[in-house]
Amino acid sequence: MVGSAIVIGGGLAGGAVATRLARAGHGVTVLERETGPHEKVCGEFLSVEACEDLASLGLPPERLGGVPIDRVRVHRGRHTVEARLPFLAHGLSRRVLDEALLETAADAGAEVVRGVRVTGIQGYTVLASDQNRESNAILLATGKHDMRAMPRAAPSTKDGYVGFKMHWRLPAPALAELDRSIDLMLLGTGYAGLQRVGARDANLCLVVQRSQLTRVGGTWEALLADLMPQPAFARLLGSAQPLFAKPLAIANLPYGYVLSGEQDGPEEVWRLGDQAAMTASLSGDGMSVALRSARLAAQGLLQGKTATQFHRQLARHVGPQVRMAMRMQRLSERPIALAAGVLAARLWPGLLTQGAKATRLPSLGVPKAEINRWSTLSLRTH
Template structure:
């Protein structure tokens, strides 16, 4: 029987697979897509995220990652800019996820692509290619829900978010204005993030409440028109060239920690399956990688899923609660106006907020100190 069956080949799944295989465990990873693909993601690697990648032996800048050291916040006519308390990196999931999967395969992981997970029932997983059984099941399917025999899935939020992602080729002027900067534009019921990634591309990731999306018009062209109509934050769109035939989209995004599991639930839930932080903090990729390290450590110590959940909450709960508090403030028009006023008076508060919503740093266990 396989030591670990990992469902999903994103950041959390790929990293956990590589860590466990390099430590001598037999690992089987199932990925629904047949090849490299784009995913809804801000593609912002915070300092914690690229430190985790370095621990995996991955040099993100060698893959083309773009340094980012400033943040620009736009709300209506107001624009506030400040230094980040670290140098972040912009790198697409199209590149990074595949690098992790290649590393996992090189470490001995069995990778099945083009296989859909139909249901998880304890240590047995029903797939489009038959049942798979393992000593430990790690659920790392990101934002995609999976049917489980022990879990009743309900929306955590009565008005969840809808997400969009598009890559663009910017005009020379817009590219120069965005250089080294992550730009966050606040909208009624949501926000948009724009930054450079590898290959001279800009990544736009936009989320908006489902109710607001319905009022706007329920299509991508209306969302682009809304962004372009803003007094600031959307002027670059007029000369931008979209690089996908259509945007990557997803619905029913509910942020915060995942619902509590029964104490005897044997499934390890990684990445967004364990909890989704507010996107505007840019720590989602770091959280996914952190969950992989915690899960691998627990499995190598002979610990079960309940111990993993406890350790995961201890290491990530504070970041997620702070991030969600910030998001709730920005969703309230009066509080948002007050907050923007404070930031205009003291732009350095942006730097402090970026620092306050980081994951705590940690030292990896010795067996996770991999060379490239």
């Protein structure tokens, strides 16, 4: 059983695992390099599994201002297919959600230290910019960004992916059209996902192959200009106002990566979230994987498991989802398969519903008593 833990990274996985361990009565320190609330490159789509895990922490998305999503629309050129999702999802800004998780962890008794840069790990010692810290367990939850001293052994691809995120203030007609839907625009070399994350605001997550970005000029502005002639883009974003001075961006995304057990670096380090598994973002389950890894890691630490045992358990748990999501993403990037898939979905829109259902993580279930207990406590602090 863990006596004390250091969590490197205060995102979804870091905040969630710190909360669960602190509530179990164990000492936890979270080291977060940012000094305050901030945005992250993310689709910001909370699927049913993510909502379930957040509810078990006393943070149901609707309480944080999450926007309900129960439909999916897929656009390809002039064609649009719409279907109901087989679950209720939510759109919610990472700036809001990550901060709520860190506050919840602190309320549970975790020490949250901001503005700290971790420079290395030696055995059970974390080397940081302010001071070195020793711990019985070290959890690496730095998201898509590798810590320089602890890179993932993720395979590199010949034509990697580049991800962008931009929030937009939508005019009334676009808000009304988007409503409770997530709109997916299939590009053949990636996709764009647009959904509401606030009363008037929407998040655009755009993922393309590097070759496509290079082909259009290599800049965000050039990429938008290339995509705007598509009817769905022009209709929804033509009069929208960008809310960031520039988009958030990240390159070399290792989609399909799953740490199976063995790892580079100290065996004592537990990798969570994108550090352990990165599913295709098209499936909308990236945040679910992060939160689920935190739940399983907390259980494993409390049961006395090793990091390797946890990584193998997580790989068994999320591996099928990652493989299915990657198959769907690769098919969407093959012109013939994409055209056939859009045609099939136009003839049978329920195909989209089945696709959404097929790419979910297995449910672990959350006792209502647990949800009610932590929800009551969270109401007092949020």
